[in-house]
Amino acid sequence: MLARYRISRGKPKPGERLPDGVRQDTRKHTSHCLRPTAAVVGAFLAGPMDAAAWRRFADAYRAVVEERFRVDRGPFDRLAELASEHDVYLGCSCPTQKQPRVDRCHTYLALQFMAQRYPELEVVLPTSG
Secondary structure (H helix, E strand, C coil), X not given: CEEEEECCCXXXXXXXXXXXXXXXXXXXXXXXXXXXXXXXXXXXXXXXXXXXXXXXXXXXXXXXXXXXXXXXXXXXXXXHHHHHHCCEEEEECCCCCCCXXXXXXXXXXXXXXXXXXXXXCCECCCCCC
16 A cells, blocks of 8 residues: 655654655655655745646656656565555655645645556545535
8 A cells, every 4th residue: 555644853742653664755856756845845945836837737747757667666666566565655754734735735736646646556645625
């Protein structure tokens, strides 16, 4: 199973707990195959957090991930294999005060990408809000 979780800074909030399973940090500063680039994230966070900005971010992020997949699909195949054997959670700091919608996080797009590329894989999209 492949899903997402929220990476918290500092002490967890009351009632917040880490999911059981393999947790992978997919934020921009990592080397994860599903990470966004710093430039894409920076452009998104620099302006108003409106629907147009989200569409630009989503298009740019998808292009980055598609290119990585085209160049070297090995890391994606390994992630899909791991997620077929274990519960794997993609981590990000979203939602945040500035970006409060979990369905406007790169992990949401990453899960959609993996579901499309690996239709046999169980992918759990977070509830939007």
